[in-house]
Amino acid sequence: MTSRMACDSANMVAPAATYASYFPGGFDCTSSRDISFGVILAANDPLTWQTDAESNRDMWRNLDGCGAETTESGYQVKTGEGYACQNGSEVVYRLSQDQ
Numbered sequence: 001m002t003s004r005m006a007c008d009s010a011n012m013v014a015p016a017a018t019y020a021s022y023f024p025g026g027f028d029c030t031s032s033r034d035i036s037f038g039v040i041l042a043a044n045d046p047l048t049w050q051t052d053a054e055s056n057r058d059m060w061r062n063l064d065g066c067g068a069e070t071t072e073s074g075y076q077v078k079t080g081e082g083y084a085c086q087n088g089s090e091v092v093y094r095l096s097q098d099q
Contacts, residue, residue, distance in 0.1 A: 003056060007031050007063075017092075020048040021056045034064040034089035042096045043078050050095065057081075057093040064089045 006016040007029035017038030037060040041053045060066075064085035072080030072094070079095035 003029075003037075003059075006035050006037065010035050015089075018056065020045055021053055029059070029063060031063055034085060034087045035060075036085075036089045036091070037064075038092040038094070040094045040096065043098050053095075054093070057091060060091045061085070064091060066091050 002016050002018045003021060006013055010031040010033045013035065015036035015038070017040060020041045021039055039053050039057045039060070041048055041050065043050070061083050064083075064087075066083035066085035066089075068083070070082045070084070072082050072092070074080060074094075076097045077094055078097045079093070081093040083091040085091060
């Protein structure tokens with residue numbers, strides 16, 4: 001729902017993020033502007049597969065015209081990725097360690 005609202009109401013939201021998002025294959029989105037977007041999930045989440053979260057990440061990367069990946073690290077971060085995009089937006093993907 002967060003991805004859909006960010007896409008449909010880009011003029012009304014600041015950057016957005018989802019936790020354990022599920023958009024296999026993405027969806028048709030024509031956003032009125034580029035939005036910084038974060039996708040976060042826990043490794044081995046029983047409800048959301050990592051490939052589905054990566055699909056959501058890739059959808060936003062394509063929408064925002066993002067460039068090369070940079071890696072990030074931090075507390076409990078198993079995989080951290082950042083992508084600088086055109087028009088100043090950014091897409092972030094974080095896979096947290098299992099608890």
